[in-house]
Amino acid sequence: MADCVFCSIVAEDSPAYRLYEDERTLAFLDIEPATRGHTLVVPKTHYETTTDMPESLAGRVFKTVHRVSDALESVYQLDGFALVQENGVTANQDVPVPHAHIHIIPRYGDDDALDLGWSGERVDETTQQEIAATVRDELASDA
Template sequence: MSHDCLFCRIARGEIACHIVHEDENILAFLDIHPIRPGHTLVIPRAHYPWFEDLPEQLASQITTLSQRLAREMKTLYPVERVAMFYTGIHVNHAHAHIVPMHHRHDVTSAVYLEHGAEDFTLPPAPPRQELETVAAALRQRLAP
């Protein structure tokens, strides 16, 4: 793990997050600037800067959990689709976004750039209690 990496610090428990799932290899927690309620990040506990750096087995574990989350999100949020995508725009630690899609542009730049690139803003951060309620609902649905 990297000493200064934000997601490594979250994985070590140094920074609080709203955990949805955790095991020895991966951690899933809510994005604090969600595109939609339920927007979850899935990260490896070990530091890999980019998704292409992930060992194949670890990438498979992330995908398998993401598929489970997507199936539960479809029931919890009655949506037809759930997006999964890897990015590394803000944090250089491989991470997948799992997002219930209420609108076809939920995960496209059209939503964020409708007023031009200079006016880009992050989605608002919901109140802490709202995030915990969402995390609890997803944890319950993932429980064996």
């Protein structure tokens, strides 16, 4: 996609601190990191959301996420890391970056002050059962 910054990075038309790439994926440092080592993993082919991607490509993206996360844990002795993936503007997917991507956000104990913050409330059992049945039915119809 001509106006996609991530496609421009993939094509090496825009600069990025590349960490890893293979024939289908690219991992590079986030330009506005939440914590030290904050990395983005993208498919090299443009897809707006993860559900737009073929399953095989989504698997490759997560294989790269696994590999890079492991390296970050090893190099920085992380206390953990968060994986964040947002689909669509309502889910906070950046409006100027409509390209599927996974954030790997290293966590450094209490020192990083990162708040991924959502506050949830327990849902009653009837609602949970209804949601589970509806989604299971959809999954079964796709099989």
